[in-house]
Amino acid sequence: MRTLLMALAAVMMLFGTARAGWDPADEQNAEQTIAKFRKSDPSLERFFSRAYGYAVFPDIYKGGFMIIGGGHGKGVVYERGMPIGKSRVTLVNVGPQLGGQSIAEIIFFKDQAALANFTKGNFELSAQAGVVIVQAGMATNTDYSDGVAVFAMPNAGIMGEVTIGGQKFSFTPGR
Numbered sequence: 001m002r003t004l005l006m007a008l009a010a011v012m013m014l015f016g017t018a019r020a021g022w023d024p025a026d027e028q029n030a031e032q033t034i035a036k037f038r039k040s041d042p043s044l045e046r047f048f049s050r051a052y053g054y055a056v057f058p059d060i061y062k063g064g065f066m067i068i069g070g071g072h073g074k075g076v077v078y079e080r081g082m083p084i085g086k087s088r089v090t091l092v093n094v095g096p097q098l099g100g101q102s103i104a105e106i107i108f109f110k111d112q113a114a115l116a117n118f119t120k121g122n123f124e125l126s127a128q129a130g131v132v133i134v135q136a137g138m139a140t141n142t143d144y145s146d147g148v149a150v151f152a153m154p155n156a157g158i159m160g161e162v163t164i165g166g167q168k169f170s171f172t173p174g175r
Contacts, residue, residue: 027083027175030056030076033104040153047149051108053079053115055087055169058104059155064097069165073105077171079115085173087118093165102155107148114147118171125150125167 033056037044048054055077062071071091076083089105107125109115117123125148142149 026074026086027076029058030083033058033106036104037106037151037153041151044151047108047151051149052111053077053084053109053118055107055109055118056104057087057089057106059102060089060091060105061100061102062091063100064093066098067094067096069093069097075105077115077119083175085119085171085175087172088170090168091165092168095165103152104155105150105152107150108144110144110147110149114144117147118169119173121169121171123169123171125169 034048038048055075057073057075060071060073063069069091070093071089073089075087075089077085077087107118109118142151
């Protein structure tokens with residue numbers, strides 16, 4: 001138990017670094033991630049062109065050991081294609097798992113109400129939320145659920161898991 005707590009504390013220190021203000025590199029990384037998603041699945045274009053807004057997370061780092069895991073990432077939030085602020089995501093999951101991984105994630109908001117719900121700063125995706133792993137043509141058969149559509153793509157690492165968890169997001173307006 002002591003080893004598990006020490007490992008969890010080390011992971012939290014790694015993910016817990018804070019930075020204030022707008023970093024232009026964050027926007028550049030988000031734009032590169034958007035290009036990567038568009039190239040991997042051109043059918044995502046219907047989400048980019050019709051969504052009221054979207055949140056782009058270039059790197060969500062997650063890891064797990066034995067029965068507990070978590071992760072953290074930061075991203076840029078767009079309204080009608082223009083950046084309006086930044087967001088942070090924290091993941092917590094429970095169940096058999098081992099390894100570490102980096103994923104990219106884009107959350108599309110169908111309308112102004114869905115984006116407003118996200119920008120309140122207390123947005124959560126539960127274990128029941130459907131996240132689509134991007135492969136060519138996957139977006140063709142995908143639609144919004146409760147005004148939100150979520151797509152993810154592995155960046156690096158390897159992780160084996162059979163877990164239940166969720167994601168919690170914060171939002172900070174401005175550039």
